[in-house]
Amino acid sequence: MSENSLPQNLRGVHIHFVGIKGTGMAALVEILFHNGAIITGSDVSERFYTDQIIEKLGIKALPFDEKNITDNIQFVIYSSAYKLDKNPDLIQAVKKNVPCLLYTQALGSYSSKAYSCGICGVHGKTSTTGLTGTILKELDLPSQILAGSIINSFGNTCTWTSPLVSNLKNCEEKKYFVAETCEYQRHFMSFCPQKIVLTSVESDHQDYYPTYEDIRDAFVDYICKLPENGELIYCADDDGAVETANIAFAKRPDIKMIPYGQKAEGDFHLEFLGVNDEKNSFSISLLGRLFLKVPGKHEVLDACAAAALACRLLVCDGKDPQNYLSKIKLGLEKFSGGKRRSEIVGRFTNKNGASVVVVDDYGHHPTAIKTTLEGFREFYKGRKIIVDFMSHTYSRTQALLSEFASCFSAADCVVLHKIYASARENIDDFNINGRTLFEEMKKYNKNVYYFEEILDAKQFVLEQLERSVGETNPDGYLFVTMGAGDNWKLGKALLEVKND
Numbered sequence: 001m002s003e004n005s006l007p008q009n010l011r012g013v014h015i016h017f018v019g020i021k022g023t024g025m026a027a028l029v030e031i032l033f034h035n036g037a038i039i040t041g042s043d044v045s046e047r048f049y050t051d052q053i054i055e056k057l058g059i060k061a062l063p064f065d066e067k068n069i070t071d072n073i074q075f076v077i078y079s080s081a082y083k084l085d086k087n088p089d090l091i092q093a094v095k096k097n098v099p100c101l102l103y104t105q106a107l108g109s110y111s112s113k114a115y116s117c118g119i120c121g122v123h124g125k126t127s128t129t130g131l132t133g134t135i136l137k138e139l140d141l142p143s144q145i146l147a148g149s150i151i152n153s154f155g156n157t158c159t160w161t162s163p164l165v166s167n168l169k170n171c172e173e174k175k176y177f178v179a180e181t182c183e184y185q186r187h188f189m190s191f192c193p194q195k196i197v198l199t200s201v202e203s204d205h206q207d208y209y210p211t212y213e214d215i216r217d218a219f220v221d222y223i224c225k226l227p228e229n230g231e232l233i234y235c236a237d238d239d240g241a242v243e244t245a246n247i248a249f250a251k252r253p254d255i256k257m258i259p260y261g262q263k264a265e266g267d268f269h270l271e272f273l274g275v276n277d278e279k280n281s282f283s284i285s286l287l288g289r290l291f292l293k294v295p296g297k298h299e300v301l302d303a304c305a306a307a308a309l310a311c312r313l314l315v316c317d318g319k320d321p322q323n324y325l326s327k328i329k330l331g332l333e334k335f336s337g338g339k340r341r342s343e344i345v346g347r348f349t350n351k352n353g354a355s356v357v358v359v360d361d362y363g364h365h366p367t368a369i370k371t372t373l374e375g376f377r378e379f380y381k382g383r384k385i386i387v388d389f390m391s392h393t394y395s396r397t398q399a400l401l402s403e404f405a406s407c408f409s410a411a412d413c414v415v416l417h418k419i420y421a422s423a424r425e426n427i428d429d430f431n432i433n434g435r436t437l438f439e440e441m442k443k444y445n446k447n448v449y450y451f452e453e454i455l456d457a458k459q460f461v462l463e464q465l466e467r468s469v470g471e472t473n474p475d476g477y478l479f480v481t482m483g484a485g486d487n488w489k490l491g492k493a494l495l496e497v498k499n500d
Helices: 023-033 049-055 088-095 103-111 125-136 184-190 212-223 239-251 297-316 321-334 366-379 394-399 401-406 434-441 454-465 488-498
Strands: 014-018 038-042 075-078 100-102 115-120 143-151 157-161 176-180 195-198 231-235 256-260 270-275 280-284 288-292 343-349 355-361 383-389 413-416 448-450 476-482
Touching: 014 023, 014 088, 023 038, 023 049, 023 103, 023 143, 023 157, 075 088, 075 103, 088 100, 100 103, 103 176, 103 184, 115 125, 115 212, 115 297, 125 143, 125 176, 125 297, 125 321, 176 297, 184 212, 195 212, 195 239, 195 297, 212 239, 231 239, 231 297, 239 256, 256 297, 270 297, 280 297, 288 297, 288 321, 297 321, 297 366, 343 488, 355 488, 366 383, 366 401, 366 476, 383 454, 394 401, 401 434, 413 434, 413 454, 434 448, 454 476, 454 488, 476 488
Parallel strands: 014 038, 014 075, 075 100, 115 176, 115 195, 143 176, 195 231, 231 256, 355 476, 383 413, 383 476, 413 448
Antiparallel strands: 143 157, 270 280, 280 288, 343 355
């Protein structure tokens, strides 16, 4: 075993996490804890939602201190936000020759010890991972799931571990591990997949992938990590995913290509049947008619991907998916989304008796914004849709300015703010700001407004939501905070006023 590798048997192994409150880190803590590891960790004092996750396991984040690195610690796993020569815990670990693994290295090492499946794509990977896990909860497979956000059906946490995992007689027995894997800076190249789900490929993370070809080729390289006769489950409705799959197949014709979607042929051909009673209705060739209670055709596509992966894992385990149709259907119906993924954060009734639903969504790329809002428009037909959007990263906004400006057509009213900057960027390198997007968007939407700071928009939005809706919007309002910034605070502030 190398210093960059975790042991096969984790029972009783003491691992210290530096930056334990990070979303991915807290999720990995859960996975390793349920495999018998002893966990400690350190982080800043500010409280995050992940505190609740680790506290459920009886773990409390310690302040950074060299004294955290006791003689009992066998491995240190650390977030990329912290440096080996700057953080006191890490400096001490290096002094004591304790093996230190980056989060991505640790996740990759763990994946190599299981039958692992990586879910990737520019859009949809968190929902697809959550949907897969919610289906696997209904199946008799020894499985573990790690998503990039809290999934409601996991019990408000990022992971789920089947009781069958702890029942395995020894650590050599097969267990299935499904994880969301990230393309940024090629992080997914540390992962060791037996199967891959590819939801979508298009230009993104322009600070690291200046061109579409750069990001596409990263996905190709990841697919080529599959073992001989490995499986790629890819979206036939996404041009980038199809192109990427074709390039990978030309390099590796041994890989089994499994398409899903409306354009797919075979077991996972999808037909969208419409929306009834705020439920998506659809059919998959192998499984028949299914239902999903989260909005959007993009979510139906993610459900199709999740069902395809679940079926292929059943086959891998020597089971016939046809015998599990009712359980797969039940898993899909139990899925209710995740944190910041079309998440309903509250409701209230305005002074005119109209219903207001407040939703928060992480959509921060024009394609994701467009498909999500179109899904809301179809799902909430009788509501007026007001969207508050905060663009994330100057490089993405500048590269996709016209796409951002034109992707809000399904909204009735849009509120914009300053750009939410990334620590990786120098603002002086760019000649745009939030008002640049505002001016561009006015070409496409007459009902667009600008407030530099998030809470500056609070009174304006309240006034909009208090209006009488009339016959055109009999069901009331849908107010959406959208983006990878912190404008979710506006939705929270509105709810505090209305529910006080």
